[in-house]
Amino acid sequence: MIVGRSFLATFTNKIDSKGRVSVPAKFREILEAQGSRALYCRASFVAPAIAAGGADWMATLTQLVEGHDPSSEMHDDFAYTLLGETIELTFDPEGRVALPDELVAHAKLSEAASFVGLGGYFEIWEPRALEIRKIQARRAASERRGLLRPKIGGAA
Amino acid sequence: MIVGRSFLATFTNKIDSKGRVSVPAKFREILEAQGSRALYCRASFVAPAIAAGGADWMATLTQLVEGHDPSSEMHDDFAYTLLGETIELTFDPEGRVALPDELVAHAKLSEAASFVGLGGYFEIWEPRALEIRKIQARRAASERRGLLRPKIGGAA
DNA sequence: CCATGATTTCCCATGATATCCCAACGTTGC
């Protein structure tokens, strides 16, 4: 369950020649509210995107690891994946972060990056790839609009 | 639950002709925050790797030993293994340590070493061996993606 | 107790990288 404010909407910013991007101010606000001076990032398992979040999100990752018996195989698998492959990025005074090459490659980023809020975390996409993904998601969601109607006002 | 900052991400550094490696600055920061001027190391039980940590990690090892009745066999077994086979390495002014031959042999290190953060401690691997282990870990974690999906971004 | 060789520790130099700082510009709202 998401407690504080959640990451919403999509923002697109440029990536400069040094590999820096401004994290949207709206997102930075939420991160600061979590008391995290840093941004935690990892390659998405399923999408050509970077999953990112603040201290709260990192805490859930940590809990997933610690929720298993330390001597179990599953604990180690989660640890190598969720801890060993998640990096901590720090902000410059202007609110930018420098994305490491591996993550840039995974998300196929070049000139710009789109930040899409997904509640407790957000993702960083190549803008065009995100557009395509959104169109697909919209269509799929609309086919299931019956699931939304009873709960969401004016749905579908 | 981990209290202070935890070891995250993976860094790969060279081993020079004198057997020295730079411990990643991010990791050294955490060690210093623990007030440990030294690095504690031991051969991993399950992997061809070196397990390492700071004062906090060493404290947990010590507690494992002291948690048993001093007259019990278990106490001695733990003591010989956890205390008797853990060594204390000191940093040179540039933040490097010299890995002893036994540990180098155990982890089959040669030109470079990868430091993978695992929360309260980290491991030192032969870079290629770690890559293989990570791929396996990712696959295993992904098969249990049901555990991840609701919480992590782009999970599984 | 000293001499010796081997090892370790320190110190400095060097690129490469990352970080900071300052400035400019477009938007938005007053």
Add this chain to the structure above:
DNA sequence: GCAACGTTGGGATATCATGGGAAATCATGG
């Protein structure tokens, strides 16, 4: 139009990883 804010750009600065020589330390045998 002006002020505040967020984004963008680029030069200056600091930090980090790395390599190698010099000095100090240690273990050993005489």
